[in-house]
Amino acid sequence: MVxxxxxxxxxxxxxxxxxxxxxxxxSQNTYSQYENGVIELTAxxxxxxxxxxxxxxxxxxxxxxxxxxxx
Numbered sequence: 001m002v003x004x005x006x007x008x009x010x011x012x013x014x015x016x017x018x019x020x021x022x023x024x025x026x027s028q029n030t031y032s033q034y035e036n037g038v039i040e041l042t043a044x045x046x047x048x049x050x051x052x053x054x055x056x057x058x059x060x061x062x063x064x065x066x067x068x069x070x071x
Contacts, residue, residue, distance in 0.1 A: 002037035005060050005067075009053045010035075023052050 010020050021031035024045050033039045041049070041060075050057045055067035 001040050001061075003034060003041065003060060003062070005055075005062060006041075006049060007035045009049075009055070013053075020049075020052075024048055 006020075010017070017031050017035070018028040021028045024031065026045070030039070034041050034045075046057050046060055049060055053060075053067075056064065058064045059067040
């Protein structure tokens, strides 16, 4: 699964992959694989990213275009 919103959120905040990887306690390579859809994010890491960016998990998954909408 590709997560285009996680890359967009990171770039909009001028963050490097290694900085977001540190939030998730994973390597930069693992985070890169999340962004590129090589491996899927775990539920716990989706929640961590949603809290970090202040958006909904649905937004991270591409289920809504509104970052604050909860389904």
